[in-house]
Amino acid sequence: MTETEFENIISDILDVIENMSDDWYERLNVDVDAHREANVLNLLFDNKTPVVINSQTPMRELWVAAPSGGFHYRLEAERWIDSRGGPDLEAALSAIFSDATGHPIVFTLNG
Template sequence: MTDLEYADHADALLLQIEQACDRITEETDVDLDAQRVGGMVTIIFPNRTQIVVNQQKPLHEIWLAAKAGGFHFKFDGQVWQDTKGEGEFISMLNQFASEQAGEALSFS
């Protein structure tokens, strides 16, 4: 994957996260605060816990840090997959965000 292709896919993922946070805040009782600075989105939950998603441009990866731990993802041509085979990014984000929010959330 070229640097430009990585940037396009990574930026699209961060935008999807931001838009999903806005939708979740509008449609549920969970008030998420998504703050984007460059290639990083920080999701702040009402209980003040956070999930941080950031681009790792030199490695062509996306990193996710949650209470559950830290995870690295590479784009496989269709979705972002965990580099250790733990799963797909959006599924894992849904799981970790739901755990931190105390109710089911979907970033799809």
């Protein structure tokens, strides 16, 4: 995978997350301040929970930093797998977003 292809995939993932965070206010009355620069997305939930999601292009990884820890994901067979043996990206973000919003959130890459 080229650098450009990787960055495009990451951009698409961040788009999905931004769109979901917009929906949380409408559906759940949860305010999320989303700030994006290139392929770094900073989320600050109304309870002051920070989550940072960013690409690490040289390693072809997506990193997630949240109160529950730091996670590194690699795309393997069309799934984002935690390089340290934790849950995959969808499961991890579902748990992180559920904790941050106080509501059950199911994150999927398909939006």
